[in-house]
Amino acid sequence: MNKPLGTGSVETKVLSGNYAAAYGAKLAQVEVVSFYPITPATSMLEKVAEFVFKKELNAHVIMAEGEHSAMSLMVGAAMAGARCFSGSAGQGIAYMHEPLQAAGRGRYPMVLVNCSRGLYHGSNNEHPEHDDSMTVRDSGWVQLFCESSQEVLDTVIMGYKIAETISLPVMPIQEGFYMSHAYEPVHLPHPEAVAYYLPKEPRRIHVDPSKPAKFGSWDVSSFRLKYELHQITAAAVQVAKDANAEFKELFGRSWEVVEPYKCDDADVIFMAVGTLAKSCRVLVDQERARGRKAGFLKVKLFSPFPAREIAAALTGCRKVAIIQRGFSYGHGGHLAIETKAALFDAGVRVPIFEFVSGLGGTDIPMSIYQEIADYTYGHDCPEEKVIWKGVPAN
Structure with missing residues (x-):
């Protein structure tokens, strides 16, 4: 694809962090959206569903019966080569933890936006805290904190660049309510420029009926796999820096590590x-x-x-x-x-x-x-x- 002429902003909208994430998913042309509603992430996923309903985005939207199922569906779709998107927060992150670990350790590229909030501590807390994000720290996910709606949108787009370059899942993090529901001006990049920026190579397909394979079976050789995951995850620092450098060249904004x-x-x-x-x-x-x-x-x-x-x-x-x-x-x-x-x-x-x-x-x-x-x-x-x-x- 030739470098697009229109690399600047198409328009400026006043968006919440949640809506900015949804626009980022739309611009990335995601193919599968799997989620379960949870405060304060729900409006983000409702907005993506609205894009699909209005035929502004060609994607499969699946509202699962819970966060565990939502992440399991994401893993399955990523294994089949789909570009996947989801969002959650707090107890939702905790509930999906088993398949969330599988996504990181299996190296399935996807983006999940965490509207970070406090975990259960004798009572429910829906307000901003980083506890839920920290439970994911050691699972093979790339985690990127955001401080503005603009940064959320840009990080979702960069997230797919990183995820599909190195084959790891990416979690942009915005604080619940402080970011998810705060409205700020956001410059939307040109869709052609986003398409040019994101990887063009076919995504890795793990599930192919013509090539039978087994997943999740008993394995006594995971030591080697974990060593390799460490090497690949460590390399994500440079991949993130490279993704930002290219983003800055195309769009004029920079989000350094x-x-x-x-x-x-x-x-x-x-x-x-x-x-x-x-x-x-x-x-x-x-x-x-x-x-x-x-x-x-x-x-x-x-x-x-x-x-x-x-x-x-x-x-x-x-x-x-x-x-x-x-x-x-x-x-x-x-x-x-x-x-x-x-x-x-x-x-x-x-x-x-x-x-x-x-x-x-x-x-x-x-x-x-x-x-x-x-x-x-x-x-x-x-x-x-x-x-x-x-x-x-x-």
């Missing part, structure tokens, strides 16, 4: 994922106005973790402050755990201040960010391994 903001001369660098990035940039600007050399490092690609890129970005600063909306109980925040390991392996020795806030969708006002900054600047090293901020009173 890590994105530094005013880090060149920073003595303290804040880190976060998702919508926390917006507040962190405001914090950095405020700190700069106070005469403090602050910077911010946004982490977009979480799994596989871009350890070398993060170590390079943090080399030279005096302190690192990590703000997290997810937590491994009894241990620490997931972003801090990964960052500490990355810096240790790279021989970078710098105090890491680990903050946890906003669990269960609790708001994080700018006053909390300011407390985090003042604490970090006011201490040579953290007094506790994990510092909790904004915990509501009983």
Whole structure:
């Protein structure tokens, strides 16, 4: 296919994160959509079904009887070579966990958007938290955090580029309600440009009646397969970087695996994922106005973790402050755990201040960010391994 002339935006719409994901699936010309409704992801999947009903998208839409079945259908369709799309959140991610593991370990390319929300904790919580996403971290899925509706749309499109290039499933992550239901201007790329950008080669077909094979049988040789999956998953860091470079060339927007903001001369660098990035940039600007050399490092690609890129970005600063909306109980925040390991392996020795806030969708006002900054600047090293901020009173 020749490079299209119209690589700019066709139009600009005001879309929620959910609708942006649906438009991304439409532009990618997905062929199978399998899902089960769950808050706050339902409107995304309803929008895709609307596209099919209006004959704007030629796809099979299947509303399964539950998330386990929805992901099982996705695995089967991907095995047959279809371009698949789905979305879920929280308990839905938990319920589909068995076939979700099969998708990652079987290397079946697909895209599932997670409207990240808190998992069951004595009561249901439909508000933003990263617990559900973190349960998928070690399953072979490529995970990409988003902070805006535009980034959601672009990441769905890039997700298929990554998935079909390296044959791995991809999970774009947007925070429930904060992103899924927040409306922002979104520039829609030209459909021909998207078709040019996405892979042209026929997708790998695992199920072929002319070539009988067995799947899911008892296997004592999975050690080798897991070794190979590790090698392939690690290579996804470079695949994601290449996919972004090509996306930037075609569409003029860039979503780096890590994105530094005013880090060149920073003595303290804040880190976060998702919508926390917006507040962190405001914090950095405020700190700069106070005469403090602050910077911010946004982490977009979480799994596989871009350890070398993060170590390079943090080399030279005096302190690192990590703000997290997810937590491994009894241990620490997931972003801090990964960052500490990355810096240790790279021989970078710098105090890491680990903050946890906003669990269960609790708001994080700018006053909390300011407390985090003042604490970090006011201490040579953290007094506790994990510092909790904004915990509501009983």
